[in-house]
Amino acid sequence: MIIRDARASDKKHIVKFCQNTFSWGDYIPDVWDSWLSDGDLLVIEKKIPIGVCHGVFSKNQLWIEGIRINSDFRRQGLASNLIKRFESLASKKKISKVFMLIDTENYASLLMTQNLGYKIYQTWKFYSLLPQKNNFSDISFGNVIKVGEFSHYVKSWRWLPLNKQKLNSLNSKNRIVYSKKSKNKSIAILGDSEHFEKTLIVTLFSGSKKDTINIILFLQNLGFEKKYKRIQILTKEILPEFTSLEHKISFHLMQKLLS
Numbered sequence: 668m669i670i671r672d673a674r675a676s677d678k679k680h681i682v683k684f685c686q687n688t689f690s691w692g693d694y695i696p697d698v699w700d701s702w703l704s705d706g707d708l709l710v711i712e713k714k715i716p717i718g719v720c721h722g723v724f725s726k727n728q729l730w731i732e733g734i735r736i737n738s739d740f741r742r743q744g745l746a747s748n749l750i751k752r753f754e755s756l757a758s759k760k761k762i763s764k765v766f767m768l769i770d771t772e773n774y775a776s777l778l779m780t781q782n783l784g785y786k787i788y789q790t791w792k793f794y795s796l797l798p799q800k801n802n803f804s805d806i807s808f809g810n811v812i813k814v815g816e817f818s819h820y821v822k823s824w825r826w827l828p829l830n831k832q833k834l835n836s837l838n839s840k841n842r843i844v845y846s847k848k849s850k851n852k853s854i855a856i857l858g859d860s861e862h863f864e865k866t867l868i869v870t871l872f873s874g875s876k877k878d879t880i881n882i883i884l885f886l887q888n889l890g891f892e893k894k895y896k897r898i899q900i901l902t903k904e905i906l907p908e909f910t911s912l913e914h915k916i917s918f919h920l921m922q923k924l925l926s
């Protein structure tokens with residue numbers, strides 16, 4: 668068993684066993700090329716590649732994603748070994764926090780990460796929303812988030828640290844919007860998917876029902892005007908009932924602190 672950096676020629680082997688990973692299929696074939704060019708894409712091979720995992724290093728954080736093991740080779744510790752390899756790379760870079768996202772119903776994966784010392788850090792909900800022309804009022808752009816108020820935001824389905832530098836850069840690109848009709852405002856961070864075209868990805872910090880509905884109306888209209896195919900909302904809160912807003916799935920954000 669060898670763990671090594673992925674090569675372009677591995678794609679056919681990986682894609683072959685990643686057709687039906689989940690009931691809806693898998694996204695690995697769609698992101699493979701981009702992950703390969705990003706780097707930090709590892710495969711595990713026994714004559715041919717039978718497992719894969721991608722890592723994204725940022726300031727004091729390692730993000731692990733896309734862990735897949737060919738179903739003929741599971742329960743042999745292969746996924747655990749891939750994760751441990753990434754953890755040792757993180758330690759060498761003096762990074763102490765590792766995060767990954769797991770469907771709250773993916774018991775195999777949850778058990779595996781818990782065995783490796785990961786803990787549930789937060790639980791997030793994924794809602795889909797259809798673009799639609801409509802009216803909203805009193806939406807403002809600007810940074811109303813205090814440093815440390817929220818730990819992460821979602822960029823292309825990666826939970827990245829929301830530090831001062833990131834808040835400033837999001838703000839300068841007009842990516843932070845809020846509604847403050849009541850005391851408990853709702854804030855959204857907007858982003859485009861790097862892997863799927865015309866997909867708006869929104870981190871929503873939901874406050875009052877009134878403000879959340881207002882932000883949702885704004886997002887729908889933005890989707891309509893900018894011709895987005897889909898709007899994906901990630902939030903820790905339960906959102907109010909709203910036509911064409913659908914709760915799809917929940918995820919645990921898992922964390923391990925490396926010593």
Ligand SMILES: CC(C)(COP(=O)(O)OP(=O)(O)OC[C@H]1O[C@@H](n2cnc3c(N)ncnc32)[C@H](O)[C@@H]1OP(=O)(O)O)[C@@H](O)C(=O)NCCC(=O)NCCS
Nearest residue numbers: 734735736741742743744745746747768769775776778779
């Ligand atoms: C989840 C997955 C990556 C695990 O890969 P794996 O190589 O079989 O995992 P490991 O052998 O390292 O498992 C380590 C431990 O995790 C737990 N575990 C893993 N799969 C399990 C299963 N199907 N049922 C129960 N426990 C399981 C066990 O405690 C296992 O130790 P044990 O075999 O000694 O009992 C693999 O099942 C897979 O590719 N699943 C589909 C894709 C997926 O869900 N990826 C994760 C998305 S976050």
